[in-house]
Amino acid sequence: MTKPLHVGNGARSAVLAATLASKGFTSSPVVFEGDNGYFGSFARGLKNDYAPFQDLGKRWDLKESGYSIKFYPCGGRGHTAIDAAMILRDKVGGKLGDITNIHCSMSPSSAKRVVTKYPIDVESAKFSASFVIAYALVHGVPNIKAFTREALNDARVKSLAGLVTASADPQLSDDWGNPTRVKITLKDGAAFEQQRDYPIGSKEVPLTKAQVEEKFMDCATLTISTDAAKKLFAIVSTINDRPSFGDFWSLVRKA
Secondary structure, eight states: OHHHHHHHHHHHHHHHHHHHHHTTOOOOTTTTTSTTSHHHHHSTTOOOOOGGGTTTTTOOHHHHTOOOOOSSSSOGGGHHHHHHHHHHHHHHTTOGGGEEEEEEEEOHHHHTTOBOSOOSSHHHHTTBHHHHHHHHHHHSSOOGGGSSHHHHTOHHHHHHHTTEEEEEOTTSOGGGSOOEEEEEEETTSOEEEEEESSOTTSSSSOOOHHHHHHHHHHHHTTTSOHHHHHHHHHHHHTGGGOSOOHHHHHHHHTO
């Protein structure tokens, strides 16, 4: 549970820092390199490299490097496997019961992080290749409801997950993204194979407007009504044209 907490704390700290700065809050200009600054207190004598700070306030990663949106609420290393499984789901059609093996080939670094053992709880399900692939084949897009105790107890998903194997493929390099190849073999020997190099939501395969809305609604309706969530999405989709954010806050407070 600490993995998403780290991201949440980082985002909260960023919002707090920006808010304080907008109100004129000041701090030491040598907070990092000062005698009693960050490096002096925590680096413990190690050599420091200040080069990364030379463009601070001059270059903006969001503008120059862009960003990715995670379409699925699980470990990012498994996203291309899900994308491949979603494509294969249409190719296999109603023959899920005829599957004898589902092999997932990944880059060596991904293979170290993704497991095929069936998850024992919701958190481990987010990093289980067997679970996310099986769920995608049975139900389609693994959204938030996929990572629940009820979903883990789904007999069809559990049975299909038992057919998933995985291995590292040195030819699949992280240099070009997060490549994953999924191969499904049927009883009659027929095989279907699909490779995905970049996940849906990446700069190379950006989300469509419909997928952005799907993601937003899946998250927002956990705490507010569908009607309120639709209104919120309409507001944030036209934020540049709005003179006020008042109607946004009134909808959020109802949560």
